[in-house]
Amino acid sequence: MNAAITLLLALAAPILAAPNTDAVAVCQRLHSLYPQYTVWDPSGSYAGETFWNQSYYTNTVKEYWNGVNANNRPACAFFPANAQHVAVAVQQLNRYSTAPFALKSGGHNFNAGFSSTNGGVLISFNENLSSTVRNPDGNTFDVGPGARWGDVYEVTEKTKQVVVGGRLGNIGVAGYTLGGGLSYYSAQYGLACDNVLNFEVVLPNGTITNANSTSHPDLWWALRGGGNRFGIVTKFTLQGHPLGDNGQVWGGIKLFTADKRQQIFEALSNFTSEYPDAKAAVIPTFDFGLPGALVSNPALFYFYDGAKPSSNAFMGLDNIEALIDSTKTTTYSDLASQAGGAKIYGINAAARVNTFPNMPPPQLSRLLEAHWSTFQSQIKNDSSRNIDIQIGTFTPQPLSVRIARASQERGGNTLGLDPANGDRFWVENDLIWINPVCNDACPEYLREVGDSINAVFNRTLRGTKPTNYQSGDVNFVSVNPLFMNDAGDYQNVYDSYGAENKARLESIAKAYDPNRFMFRQGGWNF
Structure with a gap:
């Protein structure tokens, strides 16, 4: 038994790469220039040089939503405090061309x-580039790439x-915004990336x-949903908007029993097509967990940009009998902290x-029921393999014509x-799983x-026009674009933007990055 456990742990342990030689050279240079902002791997050869602030390294390496990333150990972590620091890091990385980052x-x-590297240089922004400052014009805010949205809202709501x-609230600003960023406010003002007036970029x-x-408008466009393939953003200037009724909004979570799901499916279809009030938004989630998918429950996150929803704002989604109801008038920062604000570490x-x-x-009910049965079967199947406790979730997020407009x-x-x-949608x-033995499987x-649900759609519903459809290749626009913020690394995100936009992005990347520097990090490729 002990031998079996030892073997299991050995197989589960991360395989740590020796630090890249060029990465070590970059770290040495950064440490000589900015000793207070550079921390060596505490388990590495140079640990003694930065033992006094090694907690910064330890914290940034472990604070990942996906614990698999926490298994990676960079040669050093660099915590820049301004754009010039980032510029120097980029210059050094260019000098040492094999250093990953x-x-x-x-x-x-x-x-x-x-957003992690094994043996490379990790540039982490949360520690020193995470401020939110209201500009003198009173209408815009400068936000650091390492800020978390909950902290941003605490600043903006001071002026309502x-x-x-x-x-x-715990989601970071940079990756979310560069990937598009779907928001409770998107039906009113578009995606988060649409509200960036200026990017300060290295x-x-x-x-x-x-x-x-007006300045580098091609780069401005590319950064609005094109990801981090064009430069390193060190400051976002964001458009401000009025907050609720005198700073008050309404929202919360309702939990439902499984037998209510068909009512939710149908109301969700009507809500998305009719969308009578742009101030309303929902996140429907359908969760399956514990051995044998014992827990299978729908839950809805509700939001209204005001102290009380208007009549029929949710097209019946708010009239379905709930098992638990936490909706109330509240502040936006409090609402963003619900369900822990996504501050979850240590899971895979x-x-x-x-x-x-x-x-x-x-038709929508048929498709979402296929999601339900597929997820339930998968979780039951995984439980039968004695992998461990798992939680599976599907979340159909409305992408209405209001948002596109x-x-x-x-x-x-x-x-x-x-x-x-x-x-x-x-x-x-x-x-989500706990046992590292399942990190590959x-x-x-x-x-x-995901593939099996796509197959169900292609077999039974492909060619069905979206509600409020007017024009476009139905077979393409019905299943595109993909949402970068939620996409798997094997998905063709840039292809989903359409051939014209992909070609334009490729051209911009070649103009600003002819040596493909930004492609030395992980991410989707052209």
Whole structure:
């Protein structure tokens, strides 16, 4: 028995790479220039040089949503305090061309190696580039890439304002915004990326510039949903908006019994197609957990940009009998902290996204019921393998024509959202597990789930026009674009933006990064 346990632990332990030689050289240079901002791996050869602040390294390495990323150990962690620090780091990384690196804001991206590095240089922004400052114009806010949305809202709500940002408070600003950023405020003001007026950017050659509608407008467009392939953003200037009724909003979570799911499916179809009030928003989640999928429950996160919802704002979603109801008038920062604000570390997780058309209630109910049965069967199957306790979730997030229209009104973005294409859903699929033995197999299980649901759609519903559809290739626009913030590393995110937008992004990347510096980090590739 002891031998078996020892073997199991050995197989589960992360395989740590020796530090990359070029990465060590970069770390040495950064430490000589900025000793207070550079920390060596406490278990490495140079640990003695920075033993006095090794807790910064330890904390940033462990604080990832997906614990698989926490298994990676960078040669050093660099905590820049301004754009010039980042520029110097980029210049040094250019000198040592084989040094891998990673950029970390909140560490919320599920994909292994996207914001972590094993043996490379980790540039972490939360520690020193996370401030939120209201500008003298009173209408905009400068936000650091390492800020978390809950902290941002605590600043903006002091003047009864809000910025378009994450729905859960612990999510970091940079990755969320560069990937698009779906918000409770998106039906009013578009995606988070649509509300960035200016990006302060360190370019791949180490120079600092600003990208906005008049200065480097091509780069400004590319950063609005195109990810971090074009430069390192060191400051976001965000548009401010009025917050609720005198700073008060309404929202919370309702938990339902499983037998209410068909009512939810049907009401969700009507809500997305009719969307009578842009101030209303929901996040429907369907969770399956514990051995044998013993827990299988729907839950809805509700939001209204006011102290009390207008009549029929949720098209019946608020009239379904709930098992538990926490909705109330509250502050936006309090609402963003519900369910822990996504402050969860030490678990292992995978995600992928599917895009589907919103359809009339019978068809949408059929598709979402296929999600329900597939997830329930998968969790039961995983339990029978004695893997461990797992939680599977699918989250159909409404992408209504209201959001596409609001996005276009603010200049548009790389995703190519067009209200003429009709209403869609971004369905986030998640799997959480504890046993590291499943670190390779569990993401593949989730991929199988997503692929099988796609197959059901293609076999039974493909060609169905989205509600409010006017024009576009139905077979393409119904299942695109994918949502970068929720996508798996194997998904073709840039292809989903359409051939024209992908080609434009490739051209911009070549212009600003001819040596593909930004592709030395993890992420989606052209």
